[in-house]
Amino acid sequence: MNTELEHRIQQLSSPKILDLGCGDPFTFFNLFQLCNFTYTGVDKRAEHVICRKPNGKVANYWIRNKYQIGINGAENSRYLDADEFSKFFRFHFETDILNYLSLTSDKHDVIILSNILHFFPKEIAKQTYKHCLSRLTDDGVIYVSVFPDGYLYGIPDMAEPYNPRDLHELKLEVHVLWANEASIDEMYQFIGRAT
Numbered sequence: 001m002n003t004e005l006e007h008r009i010q011q012l013s014s015p016k017i018l019d020l021g022c023g024d025p026f027t028f029f030n031l032f033q034l035c036n037f038t039y040t041g042v043d044k045r046a047e048h049v050i051c052r053k054p055n056g057k058v059a060n061y062w063i064r065n066k067y068q069i070g071i072n073g074a075e076n077s078r079y080l081d082a083d084e085f086s087k088f089f090r091f092h093f094e095t096d097i098l099n100y101l102s103l104t105s106d107k108h109d110v111i112i113l114s115n116i117l118h119f120f121p122k123e124i125a126k127q128t129y130k131h132c133l134s135r136l137t138d139d140g141v142i143y144v145s146v147f148p149d150g151y152l153y154g155i156p157d158m159a160e161p162y163n164p165r166d167l168h169e170l171k172l173e174v175h176v177l178w179a180n181e182a183s184i185d186e187m188y189q190f191i192g193r194a195t
């Protein structure tokens with residue numbers, strides 16, 4: 001996870017986080033050891049696909065100990081039982097983020113669009129982003145990261161040629177709290193607040 005985002009989450013008091021295209025949620029389990037939040041993760045892939053790792057260890061951990069999120073044997077790890085887990089963590093696997101957004105009206109203190117918008121056609125990406133801005137609480141923040149130009153990962157899923165500069169414009173729609181002023185060759189990221 002982006003360290004700037006991590007620091008900001010830690011500074012908030014029990015924020016509601018929405019992670020769209022969440023992929024592997026384990027970093028949030030680790031972060032939960034440091035601060036409280038409620039987390040909703042949405043991803044179109046199935047849970048067992050998301051949690052599969054090459055050595056199988058993480059997958060086994062997830063399946064056997066789904067509710068025990070004291071991770072890595074860390075000292076003072078906090079363990080949640082099943083009820084607590086479902087209070088703090090909700091997942092919507094096999095769910096398209098656009099469907100999810102159209103079916104709910106909840107507001108969130110942090111919305112995460114990490115390495116996801118470049119999978120969509122440009123106009124859909126922009127609509128999705130605007131939809132997310134309307135779902136932020138008054139002081140809520142949005143985090144966006146997009147792949148740099150020429151980054152091939154994910155290309156099979158892409159609906160049209162990807163030009164990261166199109167998505168850089170998204171930054172203009174928020175009050176920017178932090179951004180990496182990366183070149184077009186690097187991962188582009190920012191954190192903003194709806195204006």
Ligand SMILES: C[S@@+](CC[C@H](N)C(=O)[O-])C[C@H]1O[C@@H](n2cnc3c(N)ncnc32)[C@H](O)[C@@H]1O
Nearest residue numbers: 021022023043044045095096097114115116119
């Ligand atoms: C590159 S991964 C990023 C995962 C995570 N957000 C991160 O930054 O590590 C992109 C994720 O988006 C998911 N995804 C792509 N299109 C999606 C869609 N339309 N609805 C929901 N999830 C989607 C993929 O299944 C994948 O897990």
